[in-house]
Amino acid sequence: MMFLEPKHTINELVSRCIAGQRKAQEQLYKQLAPKMLGVCMRYATDRMEAEDMLQNGFIKVFGKIADYRGDGSFEGWVRRIMVHSAIEYLRRHHKMLQVVDINETGNKEPAVNAAAASSLEAKDLLELIKTLSPGYRMVFNLYAIDGYSHKEIAVIMGITEGASKSQLSRARTILKEQILKLDSKRYDYAG
Incomplete structure (x- = not known):
């Protein structure tokens, strides 16, 4: 007989992640990764690049999770980290962002x-x-x-x-x- 883990709210998972529980990190990742991959796909040139951005973003999320103060939604907070992670990735891996100020x-x-x-x-x-x-x-x-x-x-x-x-x-x-x-x-x- 297989036991299913109970589904936890985002706030419970965040608290458990702050406490260093790896299982909570895995659950939080599974809950948010599909949406956040969509965010990364908008910036990436292909899926593999988006997945790299996603991984880098979640490393930052878990590294900074104790800084989350509860202002606004946690998903919004993660989304901002993903956007910044995607931009950082593009800066590191592409000679891009040569922005021209057109008239x-x-x-x-x-x-x-x-x-x-x-x-x-x-x-x-x-x-x-x-x-x-x-x-x-x-x-x-x-x-x-x-x-x-x-x-x-x-x-x-x-x-x-x-x-x-x-x-x-x-x-x-x-x-x-x-x-x-x-x-x-x-x-x-x-x-």
């Missing part, structure tokens, strides 16, 4: 048909985001998905707020162009 005055964004944008599924949009260059992808993810301000992004990435804004603008333009291309392909197939 937005001549930057006219294409208009996207609302129907085309609404027919796009979340997984399709995430795939389009993955095609952005690393710098654009990082700024877009930090701002549009993870909710960081341009000021926070500037500090995280070591760039100016203006560079963050221009990177976001360019990323949006590229994504809109890609959505328009997808929409025209769908129209061609339907017609």
Whole structure:
């Protein structure tokens, strides 16, 4: 007969992790890893890289877990660590984040048909985001998905707020162009 361990709340697991219980770390990892892998996948170039980011992130989580004060959700706290871990990983392993502050005055964004944008599924949009260059992808993810301000992004990435804004603008333009291309392909197939 197999015994199942009782499911513990996140707060119980956090307390047990602070006390150094390895089994609690394993349970916490199993509960949060699928969501956090999704966070890492948005920054990574492939699944293996995302898994490395995830592992590095959880090492930090367990190393800093005693610092968690209970302000806000624990999952949100872990998510921020994962984002920072992903950025740190990219800095170490890629010659990236060469951010250019483009002049937005001549930057006219294409208009996207609302129907085309609404027919796009979340997984399709995430795939389009993955095609952005690393710098654009990082700024877009930090701002549009993870909710960081341009000021926070500037500090995280070591760039100016203006560079963050221009990177976001360019990323949006590229994504809109890609959505328009997808929409025209769908129209061609339907017609």
